[in-house]
Every structure is written in structure tokens, then in C-alpha cells.
Amino acid sequence: MRKRTFKRCLTGFWWFTLVFLYLPLAVVVLFSFNASNSAATFTGISLRWYGRLMGNEEILSAFANSMILAITSSVIALGIGCRIGYGMYRHRHRKLGWLIVLIYLPIVLPDIVFGISEMAFFVQIHRLTGLLQPGLGTMIIAHVTFQIPFVALIVYSRFVGLDPTLFEAAKDLYATPIKRVVHFMLPTIKPALISAFFLSFTLSVDDFVISFFTAGPESATLPIYIWGAIKKGVSPEINAIATLMIGAVAIAAVISLVFSRRRQA
Amino acid sequence: MNRASENREGTPMSDPITAEAIEPPAEPSAGQAEPGETARQAASIEMKGLHKRFGRDTVALDGVDLTIEAGEFFTLLGPSGCGKTTLLRILAGLEEADDGRLAIGGKDITEVPPHRRSVNTVFQSYALFPHLSVRENLAFGLKMRGMLPGERDARVAKIAEFIKLGDLVDRPVDQLSGGQRQRIALARALVNEPDVLLLDEPLSALDAGLRSQLQVELLRVQKRLGMTFVFVTHDQQEAMVMSDRIAVLNGGVIQQVGPPREVYEHPVNAFVARFMGHDNLYPVTARQGARLTTPLGELTTEDAGEGSLLLIRPETLDLLPGEVAGDNHLPATVSERLYRGSHAEYRLEIGSSTLQATLNNRGRHLPEVGDRVTVSVAPEDLVTLSE
Numbered sequence: 001m002r003k004r005t006f007k008r009c010l011t012g013f014w015w016f017t018l019v020f021l022y023l024p025l026a027v028v029v030l031f032s033f034n035a036s037n038s039a040a041t042f043t044g045i046s047l048r049w050y051g052r053l054m055g056n057e058e059i060l061s062a063f064a065n066s067m068i069l070a071i072t073s074s075v076i077a078l079g080i081g082c083r084i085g086y087g088m089y090r091h092r093h094r095k096l097g098w099l100i101v102l103i104y105l106p107i108v109l110p111d112i113v114f115g116i117s118e119m120a121f122f123v124q125i126h127r128l129t130g131l132l133q134p135g136l137g138t139m140i141i142a143h144v145t146f147q148i149p150f151v152a153l154i155v156y157s158r159f160v161g162l163d164p165t166l167f168e169a170a171k172d173l174y175a176t177p178i179k180r181v182v183h184f185m186l187p188t189i190k191p192a193l194i195s196a197f198f199l200s201f202t203l204s205v206d207d208f209v210i211s212f213f214t215a216g217p218e219s220a221t222l223p224i225y226i227w228g229a230i231k232k233g234v235s236p237e238i239n240a241i242a243t244l245m246i247g248a249v250a251i252a253a254v255i256s257l258v259f260s261r262r263r264q265a
Numbered sequence: 266m267n268r269a270s271e272n273r274e275g276t277p278m279s280d281p282i283t284a285e286a287i288e289p290p291a292e293p294s295a296g297q298a299e300p301g302e303t304a305r306q307a308a309s310i311e312m313k314g315l316h317k318r319f320g321r322d323t324v325a326l327d328g329v330d331l332t333i334e335a336g337e338f339f340t341l342l343g344p345s346g347c348g349k350t351t352l353l354r355i356l357a358g359l360e361e362a363d364d365g366r367l368a369i370g371g372k373d374i375t376e377v378p379p380h381r382r383s384v385n386t387v388f389q390s391y392a393l394f395p396h397l398s399v400r401e402n403l404a405f406g407l408k409m410r411g412m413l414p415g416e417r418d419a420r421v422a423k424i425a426e427f428i429k430l431g432d433l434v435d436r437p438v439d440q441l442s443g444g445q446r447q448r449i450a451l452a453r454a455l456v457n458e459p460d461v462l463l464l465d466e467p468l469s470a471l472d473a474g475l476r477s478q479l480q481v482e483l484l485r486v487q488k489r490l491g492m493t494f495v496f497v498t499h500d501q502q503e504a505m506v507m508s509d510r511i512a513v514l515n516g517g518v519i520q521q522v523g524p525p526r527e528v529y530e531h532p533v534n535a536f537v538a539r540f541m542g543h544d545n546l547y548p549v550t551a552r553q554g555a556r557l558t559t560p561l562g563e564l565t566t567e568d569a570g571e572g573s574l575l576l577i578r579p580e581t582l583d584l585l586p587g588e589v590a591g592d593n594h595l596p597a598t599v600s601e602r603l604y605r606g607s608h609a610e611y612r613l614e615i616g617s618s619t620l621q622a623t624l625n626n627r628g629r630h631l632p633e634v635g636d637r638v639t640v641s642v643a644p645e646d647l648v649t650l651s652e
Contacts, residue, residue, distance in 0.1 A: 162395075168359050169392035171379040173406035173457070183409065187396045 025246060032239035039234060049240040059241065062225035066205055069136060069221060073143035074200035078193060080144070081151025086185070088152060089159035103149050115213035118142045122214060135216030142214040143207065147200040154199070154260065158192035191259040198256035202249050307336035307493045308370030308460035310356065315365035317351055325351040326362070327517035333495060338487050340496045340504040343514035344540070349497045353463050356495060357386045370460050380409070385454035386463040389470070391446040393438045399449055400434045406457040424456040428486070444475045451483070455490070464496045468503065480506055501541050505529060513537050530578070534651050538576055544621050545577040549649060560618045562595050565644045572649030579623040581646035584611065584632055585639040595640040599632050613640060
């Protein structure tokens with residue numbers, strides 16, 4: 001009897017946590033469809049705020065910046081990160097613990113420290129050489145730096161899960177080093193690569209702090225635009241943007257999860 | 266076997282690196298011929314002074330000289346850590362020898378990387394590619410060598426028929442049983458028609474019944490193809506069933522090379538004798554011509570060797586009821602009997618020594634535990650060997 005009560009309490013706690021996590025999001029989504037301007041009363045369903053978004057040049061350009069930034073940085077991070085992940089796998093028998101820590105560090109470092117450091121670094125370089133003017137370019141570099149560890153770790157863990165004899169079987173079956181990459185390694189880690197790409201994409205779209213410090217005047221992304229816009233108060237338009245972002249990130253996260261779970265044993 | 270040696274003498278070895286090796290055999294004769302008839306030739310293997318160490322202290326191979334004949338089923342036998350797997354990996358090119366030379370089919374390939382050797386391996390873990398279907402796994406080697414899809418399909422179909430894979434080729438790799446994986450790993454190696462096939466304990470992960478079934482199958486495949494097989498195992502029964510010749514290794518050194526009967530009946534030292542399953546080993550304390558003094562008593566042998574150990578194989582002994590005087594007759598007491606149907610295994614006490622004996626069950630009297638018996642052994646069955 002007491003056990004059952006306890007179980008019910010746990011179940012209740014679980015639902016409470018879910019409500020606590022998702023209710024604010026639900027409110028934002030709901031009010032993005034509000035027919036009136038009010039942030040307090042819901043007067044009926046309408047898509048007028050979404051229509052308004054489409055006509056707003058600033059929002060459209062922020063959206064485009066976000067997409068360019070997320071896709072470009074994810075592609076670059078994928079290219080670099082998968083090589084690092086393979087390197088970590090190849091040399092896993094050596095005592096490289098400290099190197100692995102170096103790979104993890106950017107993940108746990110506070111974003112604001114990371115952002116300020118990047119900004120200071122870019123400003124110095126710009127002053128000395130005239131290169132790296134703050135803008136999409138610097139943002140892409142900054143995003144790539146924080147995405148690489150995630151990609152490297154995902155790829156590394158996929159390699160670790162493989163039978164090491166497979167590498168030898170590929171050699172034994174006449175595959176040259178390049179053919180081993182094309183016909184064995186890349187296809188084998190494909191799920192990990194897809195998962196890593198969408199995780200990087202999500203991280204990039206989400207990021208505000210690092211983007212904020214490394215952005216230039218023309219390169220506001222959606223989070224930066226929202227931050228600027230809410231100084232004038234939360235408009236239903238912001239709810240609409242937020243809803244679209246929730247949708248996009250959720251889809252990317254689900255794709256990432258599906259591919260990270262996929263194990264073709 | 267005959268065909269193999271004919272080919273070896275009749276046609277020059279093709280260079281595994283040139284395009285010739287990539288091209289299909291001269292007469293594919295469109296599916297009629299079995300792979301056995303299209304295999305180009307078997308190749309011999311020569312190893313000279315192979316050394317290999319891991320780290321500073323671990324010596325895996327300590328000077329291996331060995332010649333494996335073309336078309337031979339050759340087994341490397343030994344306990345784990347004896348260097349047999351290292352030797353196989355050096356043949357495959359997956360490991361580089363620190364010193365020594367290696368030639369296959371008369372060509373020195375010591376420094377040739379694995380993907381340019383006409384050698385294929387059946388791995389212990391089978392190592393089937395998880396991202397590919399069975400069919401794609403089978404075609405992998407042919408594809409890597411640049412064979413066109415049409416020819417690949419024909420070769421894969423042929424080998425699938427030869428190994429009797431049936432509908433296995435259309436199944437996903439992760440739905441195969443151990444035995445099925447083993448056969449696909451074998452087919453994936455054979456389809457390339459290599460000069461030499463290497464097998465690294467390919468049956469060790471299977472249960473006993475399946476294992477002996479696949480032993481027979483593997484042996485038949487080898488005899489029909491006439492291909493040189495190098496087989497690694499730690500199981501002396503398996504080695505004896507399969508092999509034309511066996512090399513017994515210990516501590517990175519070859520102890521003995523020979524046909525199964527020779528290695529089993531005339532082991533050169535105590536290690537080989539024990540590894541081949543012999544327990545009846547007794548020190549020779551004195552020797553006068555053919556007369557040996559042992560803890561069992563005085564025995565006469567026809568062995569002219571100067572070995573300090575006497576080997577008595579259990580199956581060469583006869584047990585006579587009661588005490589019977591005679592040459593090479595030893596009085597003994599039965600202390601244990603294991604009845605196995607086709608034969609019975611005995612443990613006998615002679616003084617403070619024990620002796621194992623095996624008697625065929627041919628409807629004769631089988632002594633009981635506690636019986637006094639006389640052990641009789643023929644002089645030609647007594648072998649001496651060194652420590």
C-alpha cells in the first residue's frame with residue numbers, strides 16, 4: 001500500500017517536471033497563433049503573426065544568416081571533427097588522456113568566456129592584419145570551434161564500437177588507403193556523421209552568447225534579432241519566430257538522436 | 266593436389282600487383298566451371314629467419330624458417346602466445362617482421378602491403394562489414410580490385426553455389442548465425458581466388474557439432490580447389506583431421522614440422538608430445554642397447570634414438586588378464602576405467618607410476634577396477650624423445 005503511494009508520488013513528480021519544462025514553450029507556441037495583439041488573452045487562432053514575419057526584411061535576413069552560419073559551420077566542423085575522432089581512435093592505446101581532456105574542455109567552458117576570448121582574439125588579429133573583420137566569417141570560425149569536440153566525440157565513439165578486425169579485413173580485401181576511407185570507413189560511420197551534423201546544426205542555431213560577441217553589424221542571427229527586439233517588449237511576432245525555431249531544432253535533434261541510436265551491428 | 270603442382274610447374278607465377286591478377290581467369294566458361302577449375306594456381310610459401318618482437322620483452326617469433334608447399338593444407342599449431350597468429354598476420358601483411366624474408370609463389374613480398382598481396386584471410390571474428398549486405402560483402406575484394414559489376418556478380422554467384430550459401434546472400438549480415446557468418450567469411454575470401462588462403466582459428470567460436478561439420482566442409486573445399494591453405498589452431502585434434510602437414514610452435518620457435526601421423530606418433534620433444542595429448546612420458550634412467558630402464562620397469566625398444574624420455578601411446582597397449590611372464594610385459598593394477606562405448610580408457614598403477622591405456626571394444630574381456638593385469642607393448646611402439 002505504502003509502496004503504491006510512493007509510486008504515485010514518483011509518477012506525479014515526473015509529470016510535474018514535464019509540465020515545468022514544456023509549459024512555457026507551449027504558451028509561446030499557443031500565443032504565436034493568437035488572433036489579437038494581447039500577450040494576456042487568447043482570442044482565437046490566426047496565422048497573421050507568421051504572415052507578418054514573412055514581410056519583415058530584418059527577420060528574413062536574420063533567418064538567412066542563422067541558416068548560412070549553421071550549415072557552413074556544421075559542414076566545416078564535420079570535416080575537421082571526423083578526422084580528429086578517427087585520430088583519437090587510431091591512437092587510443094597511447095596515453096593521451098590529457099589530449100582527450102583538451103577536446104572536452106570547450107564543451108564545459110562557459111559560453112561567455114569562450115565568446116569574449118574569441119572576440120578579443122579576432123579584434124587583435126583584425127587590428128594587426130586587417131583580416132577577420134567581425135561578421136559572418138568570424139561567427140563561422142567561432143561556431144566551428146565549439147562544434148568540433150561534439151563531432152570528434154560522436155565519431156570516436158562510433159569507431160570504438162566497431163570490430164577492429166574490420167580495418168584489417170578491408171586491407172586484406174585489396175582496399176588501398178583511399179578506398180578504405182571511401183568504401184569502408186565513411187559508409188560505416190555514416191550514421192555518426194549524420195547525427196553529428198544535426199547536433200552541430202542545433203547547437204549553432206541555439207547559440208546566442210558566442211554569436212553575440214563575434215557578430216558584426218550586418219550579421220545578426222535570429223537569437224540576436226530576438227534579443228534586440230524584446231527590448232521593445234515581447235511581441236506576438238517573437239512568439240512566432242520562437243515557435244519556428246522550436247520546430248526546427250526539435251526536428252534536427254530528433255534526426256540526430258535517431259542516427260546516433262542506429263547501430264547496424 | 267595434382268592439378269595444383271602441374272600448374273605450379275607449368276605456368277609462371279603471376280605478379281599479384283599487375284592487372285593480370287585483377288582479370289578473371291582465362292576461361293570463365295560462363296558458370297559451368299566450378300571455382301576449382303578456374304583457380305589459376307596454388308602457390309608455395311617460403312619463410313626465412315622471421316623475427317618479431319612486441320615492445321621490449323615479448324618475443325613473438327624467434328627465427329622461423331618454414332616452407333609450405335603449393336596446394337598444401339598446412340596448420341600452425343600451438344598454445345596461445347606461441348606466435349602462430351603473429352606468423353599468419355605476417356603472411357597476410359597485417360604485421361611486419363622485424364627481420365627475415367617472406368616469399369609467396371617465388372616472389373619476395375616481405376615489404377608488399379596487405380592490399381597488394383594475392384592472399385586472403387578468414388578472420389576469427391569473421392569481420393563481415395556491417396554496412397554491407399552479404400552479397401556486397403562477397404563482392405568487396407573484387408570491387409576493390411576494379412572488376413566490373415557484371416563479372417563480379419557472376420563470380421559471387423559461382424562462389425555462393427560452390428559454398429552452397431543458398432538464399433543467405435540476400436540476408437542482412439546481422440541476421441546470420443555463427444556458422445553462416447563463418448561460411449560467408451570463407452566465401453568472401455575464396456571468391457578472390459588468392460594464391461594462398463589464411464584461416465585464423467575460423468572454427469573456434471562454434472559449438473562442437475557444427476565445428477566438426479565445417480571441418481569436413483573446409484577440407485573438401487581445399488581439396489577441390491587445390492589452393493594453399495594456412496590454418497591456425499590450438500586444437501590438436503582439429504589439426505590432425507585437417508592437415509597435410511602440421512608445424513607445432515612454442516615460444517616463437519617451430520618445434521616440429523611433419524604430417525599428422527609423424528607429429529603424433531613420433532613427437533621430437535616433451536612439449537610436442539604433451540601438446541599432442543600424450544601423458545605417458547617416463548624418464549629413461551639407464552640404457553643398454555635396446556634395453557631401457559624406466560620407473561615402469563625394463564623395456565625393449567626398436568627406437569635407435571638417444572632420447573631421455575620414453576613415450577608410450579595408450580592405444581598401443583594390450584591388457585592381459587592375470588600375471589603373464591614375457592618380454593615387455595609389466596604387471597599392473599587397474600585403478601580407473603572409463604567406458605566410452607567404442608573403447609575404454611584405463612588408468613593403471615605400476616609401482617608408484619601411473620599409465621594410461623585405451624582398449625578397443627571388440628567384444629573382448631574388459632578388465633574391471635581392482636583387477637590385476639599384465640600390460641603388453643610391442644618394441645616397435647616404444648618411442649624415445651628428448652626433453
